[in-house]
Amino acid sequence: ASVKETFSFQTEVGQLLDIVAGSLYSNREVFLRELVSNASDACDKLRYAALTNPALAQAADALAITLAIDTKSKTLSVSDNGIGMSHADLLETLGTIAKSGTGAFIEALKAEKKDTVGLIGQFGVGFYSTFMVADRVDVLTRKAGEEKSWLWSSDGKGEFSIEPAERDANGTIVTLHLKKDAKEFAEDARVRHIIKTYSEHISFPVKLGEETLNAASAIWTRPAKDISAEQYTEFYRHTSHAFDEPWHVMHNRVEGTVNHTSLLFIPSTPPFDLFDGERKSHVKLYVNRVFISETTKDLIPAYLRFLRGIVDSQDLSLNVSREMLQTDPTLAKIKTSITKKVLSELKKKATKAPEEYAVFWANFGAVLKEGLVEDAGLRDRILEVCRFASTQGSDVISLSDYVGRMKDGQEAIYYIAGENAAKVAQSPHLEGFKAKGVEVLLLSDHVDEFWLQHVTEFNGKPLKSITRGAADLDGISSADDKTDKDENAADLDALIMVFKAELGDAVKDVRPSKRLTGSPVCLIADEGDMDVNLERLLKRHGQ
Ligand code: ADP
Numbered sequence: 001a002s003v004k005e006t007f008s009f010q011t012e013v014g015q016l017l018d019i020v021a022g023s024l025y026s027n028r029e030v031f032l033r034e035l036v037s038n039a040s041d042a043c044d045k046l047r048y049a050a051l052t053n054p055a056l057a058q059a060a061d062a063l064a065i066t067l068a069i070d071t072k073s074k075t076l077s078v079s080d081n082g083i084g085m086s087h088a089d090l091l092e093t094l095g096t097i098a099k100s101g102t103g104a105f106i107e108a109l110k111a112e113k114k115d116t117v118g119l120i121g122q123f124g125v126g127f128y129s130t131f132m133v134a135d136r137v138d139v140l141t142r143k144a145g146e147e148k149s150w151l152w153s154s155d156g157k158g159e160f161s162i163e164p165a166e167r168d169a170n171g172t173i174v175t176l177h178l179k180k181d182a183k184e185f186a187e188d189a190r191v192r193h194i195i196k197t198y199s200e201h202i203s204f205p206v207k208l209g210e211e212t213l214n215a216a217s218a219i220w221t222r223p224a225k226d227i228s229a230e231q232y233t234e235f236y237r238h239t240s241h242a243f244d245e246p247w248h249v250m251h252n253r254v255e256g257t258v259n260h261t262s263l264l265f266i267p268s269t270p271p272f273d274l275f276d277g278e279r280k281s282h283v284k285l286y287v288n289r290v291f292i293s294e295t296t297k298d299l300i301p302a303y304l305r306f307l308r309g310i311v312d313s314q315d316l317s318l319n320v321s322r323e324m325l326q327t328d329p330t331l332a333k334i335k336t337s338i339t340k341k342v343l344s345e346l347k348k349k350a351t352k353a354p355e356e357y358a359v360f361w362a363n364f365g366a367v368l369k370e371g372l373v374e375d376a377g378l379r380d381r382i383l384e385v386c387r388f389a390s391t392q393g394s395d396v397i398s399l400s401d402y403v404g405r406m407k408d409g410q411e412a413i414y415y416i417a418g419e420n421a422a423k424v425a426q427s428p429h430l431e432g433f434k435a436k437g438v439e440v441l442l443l444s445d446h447v448d449e450f451w452l453q454h455v456t457e458f459n460g461k462p463l464k465s466i467t468r469g470a471a472d473l474d475g476i477s478s479a480d481d482k483t484d485k486d487e488n489a490a491d492l493d494a495l496i497m498v499f500k501a502e503l504g505d506a507v508k509d510v511r512p513s514k515r516l517t518g519s520p521v522c523l524i525a526d527e528g529d530m531d532v533n534l535e536r537l538l539k540r541h542g543q
């Protein structure tokens with residue numbers, strides 16, 4: 001292409017831009033965080049590319065991010081000497097939105113006029129947030145290793161253009177032509193203040209004119225005592241496109257068989273893609289401060305995919321390609337070490353701050369329980385930090401709590417599993433247990449049926465579904481135990497005969513039951529048969 005071309009934004013981007021440009025914001029300065037964040041990513045990418053392409057080594061040497069203000073023309077620009085973008089990159093990344101959950105996100109935005117910025121930040125609209133403050137955005141860029149430069153330009157109203165341009169080196173400059181009501185972002189003091197807040201943790205120098213505004217060292221390399229809670233939060237928001245406060249921060253340096261530093265966060269609100277099919281991890285891997293990769297399952301197990309942050313190790317080879325990570329034994333060791341550390345931190349939280357832990361559990365418990373199926377080696381440790389709703393009280397409890405308050409004569413840990421928490425809590429199967437004061441765990445996450453196939457006992461007590469087999473409550477006494485059962489035995493036998501004759505092959509058996517007090521009948525599965533709910537789940541998945 002040698003002339004100016006015009007393109008339409010992908011439909012979703014168009015919708016997004018309408019919302020972004022049309023709403024009122026209290027916190028729209030986040031656009032600057034997004035631009036600096038993209039510039040920093042671009043520098044990371046160039047450093048990574050230079051590992052395998054010596055021709056780029058020199059360019060990767062003095063990476064920096066520079067801001068410039070033009071008070072007269074009311075423009076603000078953010079430039080970097082990072083990887084840059086080709087014509088194809090521009091088309092692909094600045095015209096579409098590839099994030100999963102975009103449709104759902106746009107619906108949420110439409111519904112929630114008030115906290116649009118919170119949602120935008122959480123979702124990471126990134127570059128498109130510039131249209132909150134600019135009525136035109138120009139992106140002049142050249143990809144490292146390529147000859148041609150390009151100018152991308154848009155007023156955010158449905159179309160953008162790309163034309164050939166001149167730039168003397170690789171990298172990108174994004175120029176915002178500020179809206180009338182956004183002139184404050186062309187004021188030196190205002191910009192300086194925002195940059196101070198948002199870029200202290202960025203590993204590259206962030207400059208305003210000639211002056212460097214940040215420490216420009218990777219935050220995780222500094223001692224924890226020198227890092228404030230605000231700095232941790234900013235770093236969390238930067239690396240994970242988050243807008244919330246981290247629920248928990250874990251900053252650890254491990255020296256031993258495999259040296260590594262990790263700075264990990266557990267969010268306080270669940271990310272959008274938590275339950276999408278790919279179950280991706282979002283922790284970034286660095287080798288000696290060089291960014292290597294995000295979304296690798298070889299670093300963080302899928303059942304900890306709510307974690308955000310970074311892991312850096314100098315013991316991995318800098319030549320390790322993203323493809324080779326899968327089989328790297330050093331990485332496998334780091335993964336195990338991190339997994340154990342996170343589980344032990346969770347255990348501490350669960351013990352010391354059960355109320356806070358309940359919040360974590362509500363957000364991520366269903367994810368963590370996947371580990372009971374997938375990670376046989378750490379199953380016991382995972383089970384320790386699992387919590388469950390029960391028929392006694394509204395707090396979630398551990399299996400140890402349950403066992404500690406079992407009734408005299410109670411042999412098993414009882415549970416009921418179903419698809420819906422409210423339905424489960426009202427099941428007639430619970431009646432006999434409630435009457436005897438026997439606690440029953442209420443399980444309503446999808447994953448419950450699956451881990452229950454693997455965890456069949458705890459502390460020597462079997463886990464039993466109350467919708468399966470005989471509910472052996474005989475050994476447990478209760479105040480209102482009925483003594484008239486023998487007198488009615490003959491009548492009951494006669495009634496059962498009638499039921500059996502009437503139902504025929506539709507049921508395997510008809511039995512008198514002690515599990516009911518209010519309801520006349522309930523369906524149960526045989527001891528050796530599949531649980532009623534599991535059967536329903538498998539049927540739905542066509543098995
Ligand atoms: P995200 O950063 O989450 O990918 P953004 O909307 O912030 O989303 O950016 C979209 C994409 O545009 C980036 O992934 C990157 O490929 C490209 N991009 C944006 N800014 C730059 C830049 N300064 N240099 C190179 N690529 C960039």
Ligand code: MG
Pocket residue numbers: 034037038126127
């Ligand atoms: Mg971004």
